[in-house]
Amino acid sequence: MKKVPKKIRQVQLQEKLKKDPFLTDEELSELFSVSIQTIRLDRLELGIPELRERIKNMAKKNLNKVKSLHSSEVIGELVEMNLGQSAISIFETTKQHAFEKTKVIKGQYIYSLAESLAIAVIDAQVALVGVANIKYKKPVKIGQKLIAKAEVVKKRGNNKYFVWVKIQIKNEEVFRGKFILVTFSDDKDDGGATF
Amino acid sequence: MKKVPKKIRQVQLQEKLKKDPFLTDEELSELFSVSIQTIRLDRLELGIPELRERIKNMAKKNLNKVKSLHSSEVIGELVEMNLGQSAISIFETTKQHAFEKTKVIKGQYIYSLAESLAIAVIDAQVALVGVANIKYKKPVKIGQKLIAKAEVVKKRGNNKYFVWVKIQIKNEEVFRGKFILVTFSDDKDDGGATF
Structure with a gap:
């Protein structure tokens, strides 16, 4: 994937994670050809917790079922x-x-x-x-x-x-x-x- | 089984436990038509440990194999x-x-x-x-x-x-x-x- 402007990358990142919430920061960084640090900053700005946290949040909801x-x-x-x-x-x-x-x-x-x-x-x-x-x-x-x-x-x-x-x-x-x-x-x- | 004299019972008890080391005191008491207390005294006199102890002793030897x-x-x-x-x-x-x-x-x-x-x-x-x-x-x-x-x-x-x-x-x-x-x-x- 070609390097894209930050705004567009952040929209795409949200879409990617919606489809596959288990993508690691590393996988995302490869996907967007940016550093892992950049992905972390993107998540921070977007208010998306790290993978482990995302998994735990999902698990909590599912356990009730x-x-x-x-x-x-x-x-x-x-x-x-x-x-x-x-x-x-x-x-x-x-x-x-x-x-x-x-x-x-x-x-x-x-x-x-x-x-x-x-x-x-x-x-x-x-x-x-x-x-x-x-x-x-x-x-x-x-x-x-x-x-x-x-x-x-x-x-x-x-x-x-x-x-x-x-x-x-x-x-x-x-x-x-x-x-x-x-x-x-x-x-x-x-x-x-x-x- | 008819009630037998103590000496004979103790010999038979040893034979029984040789064949089936997992007999409980309760099962032995039924087998010999005596009280559980009598079986315990028999074991004590014969130097036979209680079931749990017998099992542990066997397990120790087998684990080495x-x-x-x-x-x-x-x-x-x-x-x-x-x-x-x-x-x-x-x-x-x-x-x-x-x-x-x-x-x-x-x-x-x-x-x-x-x-x-x-x-x-x-x-x-x-x-x-x-x-x-x-x-x-x-x-x-x-x-x-x-x-x-x-x-x-x-x-x-x-x-x-x-x-x-x-x-x-x-x-x-x-x-x-x-x-x-x-x-x-x-x-x-x-x-x-x-x-």
Whole structure:
């Protein structure tokens, strides 16, 4: 992209972020062929908070929509939530999630991110996983940012939901899982339920 | 069983615990038609520690056998370990593992128990999960004791292992999972590995 005047750049920057709120300052600086510092000043002038802040603000709003989990039980930052349809969560991996030997992120944390999102997207008070078929496609390293997308692909009967969760790093898929969930009404004792 | 003299009972008690070290004092008391207090005194006289202690002692020995994980990374108490073949781990669920709403234990903890055991049983320095097909058969409640059994059922090629993990509460199966794991040699950089 050719270098454009500040006024025009700032309008375009707002449009870009409206379409893709997860663009980093670095990505924006490449996009507009300006320095990261310039992008920061643009954001300051426009009153646009930094990426981490933007993500947190979105997550706060989306958490309120979740029915099936307490907000503290949702793993990662819930940046999109169309209850009963789809949801997106972002999770930053740290040292504590990795195997000591290999520094590869443990499957259990990737699974937990996917499972929690699969439950959160369900439009019901209580949802439990019955079956999950999952595939880890590439080892995830410490510090990599996981973007998990859940989609409700099918509903069978009154209380059975099929949810696909795909997890990417940038544009590369590192995990995919198919979950079958069962919902229960809130007031019913599900202690004896079998799947 | 008819009530038997103390001496004979104590010999039988030792034999019983040799066969099944996980018998609780309560189960032993029913078995011998005596009070729990009597069983405790028997154990005291015979120098047999209580169940929790017995489990911990076994776990300590078994942890040393594990190659693929640091001992702190194994979930639950590892009460049996035949490296490369089979392993058993015991895990007591508590409030912190449960959903706030339903008090049902979260799948992610049951999955983690199974995954960690599937990795631990592998006779290699580095093992990662590639694929997992899992089924939760019954909701697990707070306080229930999970007994996870892993079995290496197949090896394909040089570095692909098929491990089945079944988790029971008493004699009822609550979870089963099939894991496909890939091993790497210790000194090789597996950063670019794909499954």
